[in-house]
Amino acid sequence: MIDDVTALVREVARTLVLPRFRHLDAADVREKAPGDVVTVADAEAERALTAGLTALLPGSAVVGEEAVAADPRVRDRIGDEGAVWVVDPVDGTANFAAGRTPFAMMVALLQGGETAAAWILDVPGDRMVVAERGSGAYLDGVRIPANTGVPARGTLTGSVPTRYLPEELRHEVDARGPELGTVTSGKHCAGYEYPAVATGAQQFALFWHVMPWDHVPGALIVRESGGTVRHFDGSEYRPASGGPGLVVAGNADIWDLVHATLVVTGH
Incomplete structure (x- = not known):
C-alpha cells in the first residue's frame, strides 16, 4: 500500500x-x-x-x-x-x-x-x-533520524505566518520571536514546513488555522521523526481537532521553549 x-x-x-x-x-x-x-x-x-x-x-x-x-x-x-x-x-x-x-x-x-x-x-x-x-x-x-538536541536559545530557526494570527498573538511573536533566533513568515506551504521540521532544516513552525488536509499528513511525519505537534493549550493534535493554534517542533523540549516564548496565555 x-x-x-x-x-x-x-x-x-x-x-x-x-x-x-x-x-x-x-x-x-x-x-x-x-x-x-x-x-x-x-x-x-x-x-x-x-x-x-x-x-x-x-x-x-x-x-x-x-x-x-x-x-x-x-x-x-x-x-x-x-x-x-x-x-x-x-x-x-x-x-x-x-x-x-x-x-x-x-x-x-x-x-x-x-x-x-x-x-x-x-x-x-x-x-x-x-x-x-x-x-x-x-x-x-x-x-529520517530523530531530533534529540535543543539548539541554544537565540539560534533556532522557525516559521510563523503572522498575517493569520490574532492581533495580540501577532504582537507577541513580533516582539519575542528574536529571543528564539530567526523567525520567518514561512513559505505559505504546510507541505514544506512539516518536512522541514522533521528533517531539522528548521526547528519549529507555528500555525493558526487548523484544516485537516494541511496538518494531518505532516503531523504524523513530524511525530515519526521524534517531533511534537500540539495545540496552544498543550493538547495533542488529532485529525478531528478543530480548534485554532498549533506549535510544531522537532522534539518536546523545543516545543516547550517555543510555546513558552511565543504563545500568549489565554490563546
Missing part, C-alpha cells in the same frame, strides 16, 4: 500538476474565498487521487480540500471508524498559481480516526516524505 500510494501521488503530480505550473490561463484560477485561490490543477488532481485511492482501498472514503469546499459535510467523515483518505491535491496553491515554489501534494490514511500513514511530495523537487505509524518517517526511502 505504501509503495502503491507513493506511485499514485507521483503520477498525478507528474501528469496533472507539473504541466500546469507557469502555464495557467486566467480562466484556470479562481478565488473560492477572499484571498484563497484554487486552480484547475487542484480540481483535476483531487479527482484523480480520489479515484486512485479508493481503487487501492475499496470502501474507503476521501476528505479532499476541494470536496469540502463544495460540501462542508464531507469533512465529517474524518471521524468515521473505517478507512478515510485525507487529500490536499496542491498545497501552496497561491505559490503554484503565481508561478512560485514551494508547493506540495499531501495524502494521509486514517483508520478509526487516527493517522496510519502519510505522504508529502515536494512536487517541483520530486522529493517524497512518507511515514507509517510506529515505523518512522522516510525521505526518498532513507529514514
Whole structure:
C-alpha cells in the first residue's frame, strides 16, 4: 500500500500538476474565498487521487480540500471508524498559481480516526516524505533520524505566518520571536514546513488555522521523526481537532521553549 500510494501521488503530480505550473490561463484560477485561490490543477488532481485511492482501498472514503469546499459535510467523515483518505491535491496553491515554489501534494490514511500513514511530495523537487505509524518517517526511502538536541536559545530557526494570527498573538511573536533566533513568515506551504521540521532544516513552525488536509499528513511525519505537534493549550493534535493554534517542533523540549516564548496565555 505504501509503495502503491507513493506511485499514485507521483503520477498525478507528474501528469496533472507539473504541466500546469507557469502555464495557467486566467480562466484556470479562481478565488473560492477572499484571498484563497484554487486552480484547475487542484480540481483535476483531487479527482484523480480520489479515484486512485479508493481503487487501492475499496470502501474507503476521501476528505479532499476541494470536496469540502463544495460540501462542508464531507469533512465529517474524518471521524468515521473505517478507512478515510485525507487529500490536499496542491498545497501552496497561491505559490503554484503565481508561478512560485514551494508547493506540495499531501495524502494521509486514517483508520478509526487516527493517522496510519502519510505522504508529502515536494512536487517541483520530486522529493517524497512518507511515514507509517510506529515505523518512522522516510525521505526518498532513507529514514529520517530523530531530533534529540535543543539548539541554544537565540539560534533556532522557525516559521510563523503572522498575517493569520490574532492581533495580540501577532504582537507577541513580533516582539519575542528574536529571543528564539530567526523567525520567518514561512513559505505559505504546510507541505514544506512539516518536512522541514522533521528533517531539522528548521526547528519549529507555528500555525493558526487548523484544516485537516494541511496538518494531518505532516503531523504524523513530524511525530515519526521524534517531533511534537500540539495545540496552544498543550493538547495533542488529532485529525478531528478543530480548534485554532498549533506549535510544531522537532522534539518536546523545543516545543516547550517555543510555546513558552511565543504563545500568549489565554490563546
